[in-house]
Amino acid sequence: LHYSIAVIPGDGIGPEVMDEGLKVLAALEEAHGGIRFTRDVMDWNCQYYLTHGRMMPENGLHTLKDYDLILLGAVGAPEVPDHVSVWELILPIRRAFQQYVNLRPVKLLKGLESPLRYKGHADLDFVVVRENTEGEYSNMGGRMHQGTPYEMAVQNNVFTRYGTERILKYAYALAEKRPKKSVTAATKSNGINHSMPFWDEIVKEISREHPDIQTNLYHIDALAAYFITRPETFDVVVASNLFGDILTDLGAAIVGGLGLAPSANINPERKYPSMFEPIHGSAPDIAGKGIANPIAQVWSLSMMMDHLDLPDASAVIMNAIEQVLQEGKVLTPDLGGKATTKEVGDELVRHIYLA
């Protein structure tokens, strides 16, 4: 088995956590033979932008297309507006490669305590399926009457039947494989009166094709509250681009923080490379200090193994993470520890060799 990875460390803590991710990957290759990865590192980030006036080369997407996988750290720097750095690197990749599923587990790992008083830890284990190519992140819109009191900005939310059906079908297919047989869909059709009623209609259509799956359709405001009051009830949560974004940061918060939360941008048809990244950003405030938590990045590697249908490799990584958390001796400051990014990486590597 041989796969090629395009590695984009990015900005801020991105390269710091990526270093540890690559160490873990090397350990996995060495300790558990039979899988081989080639990696090419791309220096596409805000520094690249400041030099070249663009976040990646003109043929960047074309270059990436030939890889099996993309591994991303984090993108963004104070000197470059987010809507440049993000809109010229992460979002074009998600779209060009039809990575229309953004898969984000919300799982309380062994060794962690939720900030919720909630006791049923073992049950806090669900997954958010976020639409990743359209909806509220549409690029359509603009401004008028600049420089006058009548200035205004319009942004179009664009929901296609094609885009909505495919994400919902993915969510229901995933729910069919899980024990709880439940799909919770986020909506806001009481306040947003064109796009969200359309979303609801398609939820109802697809749900009819899955009579064995229990469907709950909740308004996003109520659903966000349920993430706090009864997170153990969820199994597969499916949401539009924006709602999925909000729900997954919230999900990360209830299971220990953004330092842990991974995400997989998946092209289910495998026609194009899928991309694996932590949910967290480049965190300029702690960049350079060597204290960022590398676990989100490492967990994203486990998701990569799942995507490659390598459940054993995935489990080796997850076990290493849970062992480090349960021992509780080598943790970064966000988890109350004093270890550096590198020390956590070393500890993860040690557990991979032990496995």
Add this chain to the structure above:
Amino acid sequence: LHYSIAVIPGDGIGPEVMDEGLKVLAALEEAHGGIRFTRDVMDWNCQYYLTHGRMMPENGLHTLKDYDLILLGAVGAPEVPDHVSVWELILPIRRAFQQYVNLRPVKLLKGLESPLRYKGHADLDFVVVRENTEGEYSNMGGRMHQGTPYEMAVQNNVFTRYGTERILKYAYALAEKRPKKSVTAATKSNGINHSMPFWDEIVKEISREHPDIQTNLYHIDALAAYFITRPETFDVVVASNLFGDILTDLGAAIVGGLGLAPSANINPERKYPSMFEPIHGSAPDIAGKGIANPIAQVWSLSMMMDHLDLPDASAVIMNAIEQVLQEGKVLTPDLGGKATTKEVGDELVRHIYLA
């Protein structure tokens, strides 16, 4: 002092909690002389819609205009799509009367425990200023290609300089009156690339007029997570219509639930009536059982007193609520008790007479 109130109990648990609200209001008038309210009850709700084909009479808004205040219970019933019931009653009122401020306290009352492990209860006291007339709830948009695989729906988010400036100015003016001197603005300019960068620009402009106020501009995903990880750091949070909606349900969840959370839809210029309502909906699942928590509705009356510049009357209501919560004997099931809506109302009334 004499004020007129248009009372709209609405649907589901709306009339149930409104009954208790009106009892509390009567007790307040009787026990603490000098303030008089006239009330006219409007039967505008989903039942009205099923009979008349509309949620309120054609001249409904015209009728309301002559009142000083509007008191709303909750609107919505399974037989009527939300985007009808809400878009023909609540939203037209918010807009016609330029109730552009939706004020929503997030405060952990004495006697309550947060679902967060978080200990600094006394500090969990902030307010969300939600834009209430434009943004993501725009009514602009539509559908195309119905009945084909190419069907799509578009919804426009509309942000005007006028609408954005006035809500931000209100938020900063409010922060000037509070001790922490801090404004946190919700954005998503990294993902939503026309409307949110515009919002950010105006935040920066208005913040420059308030050099003594500390401004934090956070993406909505991160901000939602901070509501869980460090809610004690907030003072005034200002947000667009949708973001404010999500944040306030989340805020309600961290301070004890939707059964407690009130909201004030304010026309700061007092040219039109302001409207006071619980944040919760009509809750068809528990309607008719007499177990809905009336505290959100009663707290909204305290906000009404604040709006009328009657701080003593407001305090009498809040003290009654906090005493009932601290005694902990007469609570509805959502707070772990066994009392009925009416019993909680009676207990609140008893405390109002004692005050």
